[in-house]
Amino acid sequence: MGKKVLVLGEVRDGSLRNVSFEAIAAAKTIADDGEVVGVLIGDAVKSLGQELIQYGADRVVVVEDEKLKQYTSDGFSQAVMAVIDQEKPEGIVFGHTALGKDLSPKIASKLGVGLISDAVALEVVDGEVVFTRPIYSGKAFEKKVVKNGLIFATVRPNNITPLEKDESRSGDIISLSVEIKDLRTIIKEVVRKTAEGVDLSEAKVIVAGGRGVKSSEGFEPLKELAKVLGGAVGASRGACDADYCDYSLQIGQTGKVVTPDLYIACGISGAIQHLAGMSNSKVIVAINKDPEANIFKVADYGIVGDLFEVVPMLTEEFKKLKVASS
Structure with missing residues (x-):
């Protein structure tokens, strides 16, 4: 029944x-x-x-x-x-x-x-x-x-x-008419720290950066790649702790848990706390200069190289694919 x-x-x-x-x-x-x-x-x-x-x-x-x-x-x-x-x-x-x-x-x-x-x-x-x-x-x-x-x-x-x-x-x-009463909390204003664009928790594509991005400016190539792919930008706790980005972008055990179709990890070592938040992504691509980085153990595809060289190359190739398919 x-x-x-x-x-x-x-x-x-x-x-x-x-x-x-x-x-x-x-x-x-x-x-x-x-x-x-x-x-x-x-x-x-x-x-x-x-x-x-x-x-x-x-x-x-x-x-x-x-x-x-x-x-x-x-x-x-x-x-x-x-x-x-x-x-x-x-x-x-x-x-x-x-x-x-x-x-x-x-x-x-x-x-x-x-x-x-x-x-x-x-x-x-x-x-x-x-x-x-x-x-x-x-x-x-x-x-x-x-x-x-x-x-x-x-x-x-x-x-x-x-x-x-x-x-x-x-x-x-x-x-349905409901009397809403005795509210102990009243929201006066909502201030959003997250960037405009795709909601991180529902994004089909996520480009995430770790300590390897080296600075807040280091996230710019990642943002461009995410924009081309129609995705969102995320970060490891290490990048957030280093003040490269806001904690609202943090992915991991103490951040957001995400399961996108494609997760591109840039300069992320692969600490267990971070893996807890993204290891169930459908396809994981890791970009890291260290071939022994833990992130490669969960990645479907790995690229050993400098993210500041690899990410712009990927961005240009995806742009070409978009033009070719349009």
Whole structure:
């Protein structure tokens, strides 16, 4: 028998994040021909409901309030709990993002249920939904099953393929009135330190620099390569500690965990803390002057050389390929 599964659509700068569509695909597996209900929370977000439906949601519930314009765990948890009380789902899926990692444990605690966090895959085996998630900083994987009660999970961005967008799909988009009160936190202003462009956690291509870039100016060739490839720029903790770039770009155990289709590591030695954040990338290219660098042990392709010579050469070659294919 099919289940009703709620999916939180995550909005950033007026647009839905791609992980929202990946979460819908995961919810479809859990629902097993049941109903997938999208949830939108914020201020003036109802117009995004149709896009959730086009990616597989059957209908959408919207909670709008000026107090929800910026994320706070108090405000969003009140809105989500109101939707849960109305819909009484058998499953809930969030993206494993900064928002999802903060909000999901709070909701799970209020509901008194378990939480499977950071799932990278799921499948149905003998009628049960089996989730796969990394443990020990990505060095091993475990499989988890919810035996009783509500299934609650967060899914890591860039790991579950979204359903094909179908603009012919239609469904109800309804508003739910919720009194948002007693907020302990009020966001006055959001200051973004990250550069404009592709979101690092959802980027399909990442060009990352380590101590080998030598300075903040050393990131310029990496930025140019990332721009040509339509990707994002990241960094190791070493580069951040050396003040070559902002910590918002840090990838690793104490930074962001990423799984792009292509990861180009430039001047990164490959410390275990960094590998924990990127070793599950689909294709890894390492550029380093030291042929014994640890990064080569996880790389699919390695280039032993000076990144300041190699990166500009790669950039020019990719530019030629883009011109040839256009």
